[in-house]
Amino acid sequence: MSVDAATRLEIEDFLTEEAALLDEWRLDEWLELFTEDAQYVVPSPTLPDGQPGQVLGLIDDDIARLRGRVERLTSGFAYREAPRPRTRRFVTNVRVLDLTPDEARATASFLVCRLRNGQIEPIMGRYEYRLRRKDGWKIRYRRAQIDLESISPYGSVSIIL
Amino acid sequence: MSFVQPTDLVRDDPTAGVFRVHRSSFTSQEVLDLEMERIFERCWLYVGHESEIERRGDFVRRTIARRPVIFLRGSDGEGRVLFNSCRHRGAAVCRAASGNAKAFSCFYHGWTYDTTGRLINVPDESPYGPCFDKSELGLTSPPRVQSYRGFYFMSLNPDAEELPAYLAGAREYIDRLADQSQAGLRIVPGGYRYGTKANWKLMMENFSDTYHFETLHRTYLKFLSSQAGDNRKEWDEYNRVAVFGRRKAYDLDNGHAAIEFGYPTNGRIIAVWHPAFGPAARPGVEAARSRLVERFGEERAAAIADNSVSVIVYPNLILLDIVASILMQVWPVTPGYIEVDNWAIGPRDETPEMLARRIEQFELFVGSAGFGAPDDMEAVESCQEGYAASAGQWSDISRGFHPQSSGDSEANLRAMWREWVANLASETHGAHDEARKPGVGAAAR
Numbered sequence: 314m315s316v317d318a319a320t321r322l323e324i325e326d327f328l329t330e331e332a333a334l335l336d337e338w339r340l341d342e343w344l345e346l347f348t349e350d351a352q353y354v355v356p357s358p359t360l361p362d363g364q365p366g367q368v369l370g371l372i373d374d375d376i377a378r379l380r381g382r383v384e385r386l387t388s389g390f391a392y393r394e395a396p397r398p399r400t401r402r403f404v405t406n407v408r409v410l411d412l413t414p415d416e417a418r419a420t421a422s423f424l425v426c427r428l429r430n431g432q433i434e435p436i437m438g439r440y441e442y443r444l445r446r447k448d449g450w451k452i453r454y455r456r457a458q459i460d461l462e463s464i465s466p467y468g469s470v471s472i473i474l
Numbered sequence: 475m476s477f478v479q480p481t482d483l484v485r486d487d488p489t490a491g492v493f494r495v496h497r498s499s500f501t502s503q504e505v506l507d508l509e510m511e512r513i514f515e516r517c518w519l520y521v522g523h524e525s526e527i528e529r530r531g532d533f534v535r536r537t538i539a540r541r542p543v544i545f546l547r548g549s550d551g552e553g554r555v556l557f558n559s560c561r562h563r564g565a566a567v568c569r570a571a572s573g574n575a576k577a578f579s580c581f582y583h584g585w586t587y588d589t590t591g592r593l594i595n596v597p598d599e600s601p602y603g604p605c606f607d608k609s610e611l612g613l614t615s616p617p618r619v620q621s622y623r624g625f626y627f628m629s630l631n632p633d634a635e636e637l638p639a640y641l642a643g644a645r646e647y648i649d650r651l652a653d654q655s656q657a658g659l660r661i662v663p664g665g666y667r668y669g670t671k672a673n674w675k676l677m678m679e680n681f682s683d684t685y686h687f688e689t690l691h692r693t694y695l696k697f698l699s700s701q702a703g704d705n706r707k708e709w710d711e712y713n714r715v716a717v718f719g720r721r722k723a724y725d726l727d728n729g730h731a732a733i734e735f736g737y738p739t740n741g742r743i744i745a746v747w748h749p750a751f752g753p754a755a756r757p758g759v760e761a762a763r764s765r766l767v768e769r770f771g772e773e774r775a776a777a778i779a780d781n782s783v784s785v786i787v788y789p790n791l792i793l794l795d796i797v798a799s800i801l802m803q804v805w806p807v808t809p810g811y812i813e814v815d816n817w818a819i820g821p822r823d824e825t826p827e828m829l830a831r832r833i834e835q836f837e838l839f840v841g842s843a844g845f846g847a848p849d850d851m852e853a854v855e856s857c858q859e860g861y862a863a864s865a866g867q868w869s870d871i872s873r874g875f876h877p878q879s880s881g882d883s884e885a886n887l888r889a890m891w892r893e894w895v896a897n898l899a900s901e902t903h904g905a906h907d908e909a910r911k912p913g914v915g916a917a918a919r
């Protein structure tokens with residue numbers, strides 16, 4: 314199915330709105346963007362193409378674990394992110410690669426800057442989404458592949474990328 | 475000068491039950507310089523696991539004690555460590571992170587080495603004249619390289635004792651890990667490195683400090699409990715009793731130390747099922763335990779399967795054999811910054827289902843984006859920042875030290891610190907000389 318400009322724009326808007334929810338730390342609303350069978354993946358920096366569950370990665374969440382992640386982050390006891398982090402993210406180069414009446418596969422480039430203790434920690438990489446059409450779009454699969462060679466010098470990827 | 479004598483950095487008073495470490499130990503560049511010379515250039519250091527160099531020509535690039543090395547299996551089948559620096563002018567002959575090679579050809583002028591390190595080709599050799607001898611210009615190796623049960627170590631100290639003797643009591647825990655599977659172990663692909671703004675000893679302590687678990691990691695415990703479903707009450711109670719009642723610390727000699735939890739924490743992929751693994755995983759986990767009982771009998775099987783442990787393999791390797799088996803290696807860069815290598819290791823023959831559970835549990839707790847490790851990083855970085863305010867002060871490591879104290883003990887951390895101070899005070903190599911303080915060797919104090 315060819316990708317019309319209106320659909321591409323719709324998806325780009327969706328990603329922009331998603332980024333705003335994350336930057337504004339509205340994580341409960343962000344969770345509502347996901348389908349019940351959703352998966353959120355961040356691969357290892359050393360094996361960016363590795364299959365989740367077959368090789369080590371950073372994140373491979375199903376919806377239960379994703380809910381646990383948000384609950385943890387907003388609890389005030391996830392000390393790496395408490396007080397809540399300041400972030401600013403830039404989502405660009407949106408490409409819709411596959412489109413069927415029900416699903417879209419899209420990729421985008423991201424730059425997420427986290428600010429803490431007077432320092433800026435930029436993490437850049439590539440998103441891959443599988444979106445399902447269901448009163449607008451829902452996220453069935455979200456993959457954030459980071460370009461860093463190691464998690465240095467920041468150590469953790471405890472924000473949502 | 476921030477300190478006079480290394481021995482002034484540790485107060486070790488068994489009668490009063492006081493054990494303190496001066497905070498300049500974490501902040502001083504002079505201390506780090508001395509650590510590089512007297513610890514990292516003298517001790518045995520972990521390099522890699524045999525499963526990373528399975529076939530002839532397999533190689534992995536590493537940096538060990540600031541030296542660039544290639545860990546590889548030569549065409550003769552031998553596991554080796556070669557310094558990754560061309561004998562000509564010094565460029566790296568191996569520039570890939572890992573792979574398989576027939577030879578290493580230097581990209582600068584093209585000198586070429588085989589996988590045993592021999593120099594086999596020099597482009598346009600004739601201008602070097604008759605004294606030029608390729609057989610003297612092979613890649614060099616660290617003075618000592620040995621392996622124990624598949625774990626390769628190197629030492630920059632030609633006089634280092636044999637590796638098994640050096641490993642002392644830590645061998646028992648490497649044995650327990652290696653005995654998990656008859657087929658041997660393998661490093662799960664995808665291991666990675668992260669940085670942390672803290673001193674390396676703070677991180678070593680942290681991975682073997684069980685005292686912080688209930689406070690710092692409450693969000694992890696809460697999540698696990700939420701996954702336990704109908705068994706929730708049972709597991710919460712189990713954990714509560716265990717956390718307070720069963721931990722034991724061991725001095726394994728030579729700075730190695732262990733803390734045994736005395737129970738299988740939140741399940742163990744080998745081989746104690748936990749509700750968080752999901753019901754489908756249960757038969758596989760139980761079958762794995764039965765196989766251990768068949769091979770070793772109930773008592774040894776229980777030691778291998780049922781007991782979570784954290785082991786310091788001095789100076790900078792941690793074996794965290796908990797729900798999954800994890801290796802971490804901590805490299806000082808500056809007094810206040812480290813790089814930490816992380817690997818998951820497990821049976822070579824485990825089912826895809828169990829491997830997936832192993833990976834999931836690693837990612838959930840110790841991973842860089844897990845529900846545990848980020849808070850550990852925050853804690854050690856916070857300590858390091860605190861030292862800026864109070865570098866003249868002392869940190870306390872006295873838990874369980876007083877003759878009349880009972881229960882939880884930090885004897886494992888004290889064992890590490892005693893070796894540390896003995897190493898720093900020793901001008902010649904000899905971790906076991908008179909510089910060691912009284913009290914060492916006495917178990918669990």
Ligand code: FES
Nearest residue numbers: 560562563580583
């Ligand atoms: S530096 Fe390697 S060939 Fe010259």
Ligand SMILES: [Fe+2]
Nearest residue numbers: 680691846850
């Ligand atoms: Fe911890």
